[in-house]
Amino acid sequence: MIANIPARFEKLHIPEPNSGCWIWLGTVDKAGYGRFTIGRPGTYKMTGAHIISYILAHGKRPPSELDHTCKLRCCVNPAHLEPVTHYENLMRGDGWGAKNKRKTHCDSGHPFSAENTYVWIGTVHGRSVKMRQCRTCGRAKTKAYMQRKKEKPSA
Numbered sequence: 831m832i833a834n835i836p837a838r839f840e841k842l843h844i845p846e847p848n849s850g851c852w853i854w855l856g857t858v859d860k861a862g863y864g865r866f867t868i869g870r871p872g873t874y875k876m877t878g879a880h881i882i883s884y885i886l887a888h889g890k891r892p893p894s895e896l897d898h899t900c901k902l903r904c905c906v907n908p909a910h911l912e913p914v915t916h917y918e919n920l921m922r923g924d925g926w927g928a929k930n931k932r933k934t935h936c937d938s939g940h941p942f943s944a945e946n947t948y949v950w951i952g953t954v955h956g957r958s959v960k961m962r963q964c965r966t967c968g969r970a971k972t973k974a975y976m977q978r979k980k981e982k983p984s985a
Contacts, residue, residue: 835868835886836886839879842856842864842866843856843864843879843906845907849900849902850910851900851902851905851907851910852883852905852906852910853904854879854905857876858904862903863880863904864879864880864903865878865879866879866882868882878896880896880898880906880911881896882906883906883907883911884896884913886908887908892911893913894913894914894915894916895914895915895916895919896912896913896914897911897913897914897918897922898910898911899911899912927959936966937967938967940964940967942962942964945965946965947963947965948962948963948964948968949962
C-alpha cells in the first residue's frame, strides 16, 4: 500500500486547464479539502491530499501550514501550495479577522490612520485580540449618547 502512493495519488486528480489547478477526485472533507488514505490494513490514516502532493513534489513534509494560493481547497497542484505560518494563512483567508485587517476605512468612510484610530486589546471568544475603532465615529457616538442622556427626564 505504501509503495504505490504516487500511482494511487495520480489516479485521484485531474488537471483543470484554465487555472492550472489539479482537482481532487477522491474523498473531500466538510471544509472542502481532499483526503488521502495511507498505511497498511489495520493502520489506515487519512491525511490531507494537498500535504501528500507537497511531500511527493518536495520529498519532505511542509515546515508549516500550506496555503492554497489559488484559493481552491480541493486543488492538489504543488505549485499552488505555499508553506506559511498559521497567522499568515488566516490573514490571507476570508474570515472576519482577515477582512477587518484589510479594511483601510471604517464603515462610515473615515480612514484608519494613526491619528484617527483608537487601538485596544479586547476579548473575543475568550481570547485577547487587538481591536480598533474610528475616533471620529467614536466621538459622534459619545456626543449622541450624551445628548440622549441630557434630554431624558429625571425620575
